[in-house]
Every structure is written in C-alpha cells, then in structure tokens.
Amino acid sequence: MTSPLVAEAVSVAALRSVMLRVQQAAERSGTRPDRVRVVAVSKTKPISMIRQLYDAGHRCFGENYVQEIIDKAPQLPQDIQWHFIGHLQSNKVKTLLGGVPNLAMVEGVDNQKVANHLDRMVSTLGRNPLRVLVQVNTSGEASKSGVDPSNCVDLAKHVKLSCPNLEFSGLMTIGMLDYTSTPQNFQTLSSCRTEVCKALEMDEEQCELSMGMSGDFELAIESGSTNVRVGSTIFGPREYAKKQ
Template structure:
C-alpha cells in the first residue's frame, strides 16, 4: 500500500522537514522575533508505522480527529508524544478520550459550555494535570462547521477560565478551504482574540491562534497563527477504507 511505502522510503520525514522550513520562512515574513510556531502533524487515517517515522525524525506534536482512532493509536506509540484532539467532541466520548490517552495535551475544538464543564469534571475525577484547550470559533459562518459564533466567543472563554481543571490557551478556527478568496476568516479570529484579551485583561501572547492547515498555513502564520495543523502535506493524501466512527 502507499502508506507502507511511505513509511519505508522516508517520504513523511522528508515532507516534515520541508514543512518546518516553510513554517520558519513564513514566521520570518510575519516579522515576529524568534516566534516558535507549533506544527501539529495531523495523522488521521495514517498507520502507526508512518506516525513512528515522523516521530523518529524528532517530531512530538500529533493530532487526531476521531476519539476511537486516537485511543487505539496512542498506546502503540511513545508516551512523550503531545497529542492534540482536533475533531468534534461529543459528551459521551470525553471520558474514553481522557482515560485512554494520558498524554493528551490539547483539545483544540472546544465550542460549548457543556463540553467544557464535562471536560473539567472528568479531568478532576481522573486526577490528571490540567487539560489545555482552544476555543473553536466558526469564522466562516458555515452550518456544517463546528465552532462558537464570534459574537459569543468571549462568553465561552470566560466560562472556560472558570473551569479549574482546564487551561485556556487560545482560539482555533478552520475557515473556508479557499483561503485566497476568504482571508477574512483568519482576520475574524484575530479580531476575536483582540476582544477576548480586552475582556479578560490579558496580553495577546496569552491567547494563541490555531489556524492554518496544509493549503494555507503560511498565510495563517503571517497573520499571527502560532499553531498550525498540517496533515496531507506531511503524510500524503488520506485513505478511508471504511467509515470512521467518532
């Protein structure tokens, strides 16, 4: 299979190095001094062997979209990986996710007070370190996309800040696929950050932006993103042998 060949010939590791170079160049263009951009290698549908290749190349931040897939993969890989959950999270999946992945570092897709409260309770009950979270904002207004409305972003962030077992890290968006035609999606998230920082009395450095994927991560970095989620550019096109379960 293509993925097996990729694992054997080092394609994923080479692609990672290329991405990291492009990230650095985009960061330099942004004018931010020595800003470290976190690259989340999104390994959805990819086998453990390919993830291990990227790990062996020195990478430690990986992202998954489905709870079941992450719970199955994580125990097969080193525990110093910092996992990011970047999919839609249902309430009944919170406990399996947190219990099954002790090294889950971030949930990037928090968009509801009930899920925030559920995460807060479960983290406290299993006695693990506080969970880092991003609040997901639907900047494109598309009904098919998750995320809180921009106008309600501040209220949700305030709720998260009151959850003692959660650590608010910033805002996340997906935006439309065609960045060139819709740069306002990223600009909307930047505006949301300004409002959040003003309401909470915090600096912009205390509110990260997670925006940018394979097709638009350079533009996202230039607009201030410090966390980009890159899948196919590192791992190749995804393979869907069967319907994925949340």
C-alpha cells in the same frame, strides 16, 4: 503502489519541507519560528508512519476521531504531545481523557457543556489542568462546529473562570469548506482574540491562535497563527476505507 517504507521516507522529507516553510513564513511575519507549533495530523495514517516522524524528532501529533487517537496513543511513546482537533461530543470525553494520558490539548471546545464535562473528568482522573482552545466558526458555515464570533468572549470567559481544571489557551478555527481560508477568516479570529484578551485581561501573546492547515498554513502564520495543523502535505492523501 507505493511501499510503506517509501511512503514513510517521503513523509519525513515532507515534514522537513513543511518545517522550513513554517520557519520562512514566521520570519516574514516577524515572529520567532519557535513560537509556531506544527501539529502533524495523522488521521487515517498507520502507526508506523507516525513512528517514523517521531524518530525524525517530531513530537506533536493530532487526531480528529476519539476512537483513532485512543487506539494509536498507547502504542506510541508517552512523550508525544497529542492534540484532539475539532468537535468533541460530551459523551466521548471520558473515553478520550481516560485513553490518552498524554493528551496535551483539546482544540475544539465549542460549547459550555463539553467544557464542563472536560473539567469534571480532568478532576476525576486527577490529571494536571488540560489546555483547551475555544473553537470559533469564522466562516459562518452551518456545516462547521464552533461558536459564532459574537459568542467567543462568553465561552472563553466560562472556560477560564468556571472550569478550574482547564487552562484556556486560545482560539482555533477550521476554515472554509475546502479547508483553506481567506485572510478575512484569519482576521476574524484575530479580532476575537483581541476581544477575549480585553475581557479576560490577558496579554495577547498568552492567547494562541490555531488556524491554518495544509492548503493555507503559510498565510495563517503571516496572519498571526501560533499553531498550524498539517496533515496531507506531510502524510499524503487520506486513506479512507472504501464502502462495500
């Protein structure tokens, strides 16, 4: 069994390897490496491991579950930029925003109801406008959250024009069931960005693409991703509690 200290040292080395691979993928695609954000997804991982990566200089971390992020965030430095990733239930909005003052972005607004809840709660708490990404279901899988690509313009328009306390920052996709994506998934999201930016009269450089995870982040960057979400490649396999 690997000791916690060894696991943390391995994670720091893995993070450095990922950052190098991100830089190389960006260079291959003609993108400046500093335009690609790496979100270290720390789902199921202990605070000590996150702290080790923080001490190594990383500041951007992501979580998928509200309870987990509100437990971890208060125990870690306030300059961490937390991303909430994936589907957010409207009844969890107050808990999330109240529990994580340094929440930097919600990646996964997939309907108008949750956008409206976020907008109202940001106003109620007196927070600065919250950056959000609209989640698009590029693979067409019923198990995945996200709007159909044909509806991405309408939801992006609602966030930008009807939610003054939210900052529409771009689009995200989860990818295929096995958490890898084909170039077609990435192309679908890129095409959505083109349509959204045309409708909102935005420069495409102002509209982020969050796509790519541990299994496909290099391909995602080469396809235009500006935000990759890397978990197991940095932290190792997820550690879910065993059922009794």
